[in-house]
Amino acid sequence: MINYLLLTIISFLFSGVLFVPFIGLLYKLKFQNPANLSRDILGRKTLFNKLQGHKVGTPIGGGILIIAVSALLTPLYFLLVSVPISTTSLILLLTLILFGALGLLDDLKKLFKPKDSAFSLRMRHKLAIQLGLALIISILLYNFLGKASFGVWYVLYSTLVITFFANVFNITDGLDGLAGGLFIISILALGFCAVGNVSVLTAIAVLFGAVLAFLYFNVSPARLFMGDTGALAFGAVLAVIALILDISIPLFIIGGVFVVDGMSSLLQWASFVFRGGKRLFKIAPLHHHFEALGWSEDKVVIRFWLAGIVCAIFGILFAQLGKSF
Structure with a gap:
């Protein structure tokens, strides 16, 4: 346990030192939140810009550095403890890199081709690529981590779970500190369920x-956003960790805030399409709905964090009860 605590501290200090010059570099590269892409799930700009327009110009590449630090420290840790890096660790790193690369592509298209569309990559193309990447990871889990006993349907199931969490995480990443704080809560909960799994605990520590x-730089007022690079990667890696630990069902409870917030956008879209333009919320996703009701950004974030803690506790309990049967 001491090893993981030390690894967490090293990762925190190493990342913290790098973030300051990294933010300056992002400003120089103009890797910043663009002005004309601030729209909600229905493509509306007016209310969304009223709520979020002040964030234009904030750097959006935080996920790049986090993935880079993970890719550096994870193999370095195994090298220092004289243990070969495991297949599990490689799959987790591959998940971060593949989904991070897709997110980076989307971030770049938003920055340099801002007139293309509100979602930059067309949604159906983006979803198809996500499913393809998730399928690759699922096949690796099936073939190399002893998941073949679940049958071939496991590949389809895990592909959908990975894609789902990548997307709901991305949707939830809309307020300063919201997704980052919920990620901390969720991955800590997964850590409680991963006792004895060296590879997973190493990834979680880093x-x-x-x-x-x-998160120090992302809480309000944010100096840095994770961007799609981080959001897609971190959502996917939460799902993969849960699949490795055989607690993918409890993950829907542990990450309950991601699930509810992400699904609110789908419900808003469905209501608009199938109910003749009627909306369930003032604006979607749900965190913006509360802002539109007059809640401050900090109030929404803290309430969602508290809800995330409650979900994590119940999710851990559910996971432990599942192991008892």
Whole structure:
């Protein structure tokens, strides 16, 4: 346990030191939140800009550094303890890199081709690529981590779970500190369920430390956003960790805030399409709905964090009860 605590501290300090010059570099590269892409799930700009327009110009590459730190510290840790890096660790790193690369592509298209569309990559193309990447990870889990006993349907199931959490995490990443704080809560809960799994605990320690350092710069008023690079990668890696630990069902409770907030956008869209333009919320996703009701951003974030803690506690309990049967 001491090893993981030390690894968390090293990851936190290493990331924290790097974030300051990294933010300056992002400003120089003009890797910043663009002005003309601030729209909600229905493509509306007016209310969304009223709520979020002040964030234009904030750097959006935080996820890049977190993934880079993970890719550096994870193999370095195994090298220092003289243990070969495991297949599990490689799959987790591959998840971060593949989904991070897709998110980076979307971030770049938003920055350099801002007139293309509100979602930059067309949603159906983005979803197809996500499913393809999730399928690759699922096949690796099936073939190399002893998941073949679940049958071939496991590949389909895990593909959908990974894609789902990548997207709901991305949707939830809309307020200063919201997604980062919920990630810290969720991955800590997964850590409680991963006792004895060296590879998973190593990944959790590195990510926990790096994202905690990022959160210092991401809480209101944010100096840095994780961007789609981080959001897609972190959502996907939560799902993969849960799949490795055989607690993918409890993850829907542990990450309950992600699930509810993400699904609110789908419900808003469905209501608008199938109910003749009627909306369930003032604006989607749900965190913006509360802002539109007059809640301050900090109030929404803190309430969602508290809800995340409650969900994590119940999710851990559910996971432990599941192991008892």
